[in-house]
Amino acid sequence: MAEFLSLQDAVSRYISNGDTVAMEGFTHLIPFAAGHEIIRQEKRDLTLIRMTPDLIYDQMIGAGCAKKLIFSWGGNPGVGSLHRLRDAVEKGWPNKLEILEHSHAAMANAYEAGAAGLPLAVLRGYVGSDLPKVNDQIKFIECPFTGERLAAVPSVRPDVAVIHAQRADRKGNVLVEGIIGIQKEAVLAAKRSIVTVEEIVDDLGASVNACVIPSWAITAIAVAPRGSRPSYALGYYDRDNAFYQEWDGIARDRETFQAWLKENVFEKTAEEGAA
């Protein structure tokens, strides 16, 4: 059964320096409040996994939490580069960041395989691409029935998955709705999981085939209202597209970024951060 904790306690108890952490949410429901709490608690040497690093990992990388990034598309969607990610990769600031990159299809399959308890995912992928030349985790197998050459990648099995969702009921069952991305897969693939939610309710109000993650498949739940801002939560608030555009200016410069981080993360508590 999932344990109800404060965000501070959940992060402190279940994320350790050196862990492999997958924080997911495909554009929608990105767990920013949890990311900020990780920054505040100055977690270090994390291997961060995420299909689209987005602003959340740009912030965590810029704050020095990460030593390695596994990803498949590292930009500010519709805006441009992730400047903190680039600064870490290109200039080693604030520390050298190792990267391992995939395609979306491979990462989606790798999460799916992780949730399915398998060591590998098989896909028709990477044909003609140079990515296998720079990522030694991409291999090829031969189908024993047809002889077709197919790509194989290791499944994603993080130490901790962190996602944000609309709501949990009082037993800790969680509803994820809208663009569900690979959040359920991330939770099921991980050894431990932290789910932040907009609210706790008596009844999830879920339809019969809704994406509900049962309490017994989750480690900890923390209430974090507006916990995915500037991303969004369908039915609660919209994506703050203007902030995504502003971020380009904030992140471009190390000092502007550090000032932003101080004001908006370090000088806030987990509770304030959400508001």
Place this chain on the structure above:
Amino acid sequence: MAEFLSLQDAVSRYISNGDTVAMEGFTHLIPFAAGHEIIRQEKRDLTLIRMTPDLIYDQMIGAGCAKKLIFSWGGNPGVGSLHRLRDAVEKGWPNKLEILEHSHAAMANAYEAGAAGLPLAVLRGYVGSDLPKVNDQIKFIECPFTGERLAAVPSVRPDVAVIHAQRADRKGNVLVEGIIGIQKEAVLAAKRSIVTVEEIVDDLGASVNACVIPSWAITAIAVAPRGSRPSYALGYYDRDNAFYQEWDGIARDRETFQAWLKENVFEKTAEEGAA
């Protein structure tokens, strides 16, 4: 885009003698009306695929439509044997039936892989079982990352998939709700598909992450009210458990079965059959 046809035309146009046909619906939404139409049109030499052959294939096998059955559990759920299936396997009546059997996990994975366009499915399965000794389609591969031995089975790629669903909208988008089984996978894995529905509506009334099969992924749609009786359609009518129990008596004897078939299938039209 899906074509709206009568059930008679859909079966006549898209199912041919010798085809490989997957009729799915996991206990729920079994496409009985379509099965009866196949019997009426005296289709022959079909390779039938279905996880749980159930009464629908017992009837089709007894009526002489099948030359081969690929399945993973061949019983009358909660009641006992499928006597027509056993008669065909054990005594060759009305014709010899070749069987190829899997476990549920393997077939579910094989449908999933078929929907995913892959030639094979990989699973942690068949450990210690004798099934691989009698099914030469079960192979084992070695994970290139961990060295673990995993089972591999060919994906299911039928000529035709037939399913029943609650409703379609006027463009031919189909809602499947409740126990969704592997119906979507069957349709996506097949070259052609026939979907029977309880009704056509203006608006599917589907929730945001509902199991909706888009019109452009379906070949033909036929209206067949009560088209899954004695199985059921959530929101429309209940499973006729009493008939499942009666079937044991009907199917046990060749003559009783033939009388039933004459009265309930051959002397009915597609329209009457449903009522």
Place this chain on the structure above:
Amino acid sequence: MSLEFTSSEMMSITAARALNNDMTCFVGIGLPSEAANLARLTHAPDITLIYESGTLQTRPDVLPLSIGDGELCESALTTVSVPEMFRYWLQGGHISVGFLGTAQIDRFANLNTTLIGDYREPKVRLPGGGGAPEIATNAKEVFITVKHSKRTFVKDVDFVTTVGFGRDGKARDNVPNIGKGPTVVITDLCILKPDPETKELVVTSLHPGVTRDDVIEATGWEIRFADQLDTTPEPTAQELEVLRDLKARTKAHHSGQ
């Protein structure tokens, strides 16, 4: 003062007692389903029941006749596709107990639900594997419940549909990512558990009124008894009442009343 009860009731109630509130139980149809729901309606109200039809955490009011009756879905937390059920929930390692029935079981708890006789010329063709082969290896442990008879308890099954501990008791040795396998078999006569070393099934408890000879007579191999042989506790009045109500409700429901 002793209550009146049948050996079938004794079996179901004993099987139900093997389950507890914290378990996530992948339930086979028939006897396992009866026992699992009885547990839920008595001492384990929060047990998580999962059926292979995709119904997660279901709470049916009557016993389902099939693995996919409507009520399983209507009373579930949510219902997922069958591929997801087998991939994410079973193979993904979320099932603590797989609860199975069988047609034949041998001394190493291998199960046969495929056929009696030879595969190509079967004497009796049975339904086949269904979910069992992977439930037995992917669940953390397996409980089995089945009526005790010489036809069912055979020295060697005709066909290993579902592995217990293999023909030699060693089938799970050194296999990565595999569950513990069968940890208890509950029949209408007794409770059996695998010997920790050899994995051969050993009687650990006799049901009230059952003798060693009854078990020997109903078993197709030279059955061993544990040094410390217990007597299974009798059903309580409450257990019997809940079980009988459940079965009466179920019968009325499925006969269309």
Place this chain on the structure above:
Amino acid sequence: MSLEFTSSEMMSITAARALNNDMTCFVGIGLPSEAANLARLTHAPDITLIYESGTLQTRPDVLPLSIGDGELCESALTTVSVPEMFRYWLQGGHISVGFLGTAQIDRFANLNTTLIGDYREPKVRLPGGGGAPEIATNAKEVFITVKHSKRTFVKDVDFVTTVGFGRDGKARDNVPNIGKGPTVVITDLCILKPDPETKELVVTSLHPGVTRDDVIEATGWEIRFADQLDTTPEPTAQELEVLRDLKARTKAHHSGQ
């Protein structure tokens, strides 16, 4: 009488015209998304648009800033998980056209969105592959739209993120289950198509007012022109109006107004 329009508008409108009502289009963010929605709002109202975030058959009123804006989901027929999107819908063979942008493109229509320079010591680090590598091989064909410049149109891309026809034009030969690859590239200057034999990109149509020299000047290799070189039809007043409305709505929406 000629309308006033920019070369960007010419590009988007020409790209939109490449699409038709019967297509199932997997849409990349940015220019492809603009063109695909313009097509839907003009001559192809029933075109099926799919974004990798899982939104099937979506009809957004404004252009999404990201691949997963809320409106994509709210206006979709249904929204599936990202693994399902890539497995069932893309790899499963249901996409007729993959519509991509790029940072670099070479003469064999290979795309680079990974980096400029050397992989270990990049001069410029770009976002990476995203959905493109498998869209390009699993969709039945690929359309590309990108602004024409010497920096973008290079003889050989620094890194083949996404295969067009490979370094030698032969990368798709004898590969089973692979799409036709890029069939058209639409820029702000012209339309290019692969030579049926060599697969080298050839200019087949110049946009109104654009000269051969303009294209030669903006291309990093010795660009060839088709024997039958067309002039791309001008935008219509209706196309321009719909495009400008769409962009104005989008801008107002994303700046939080």
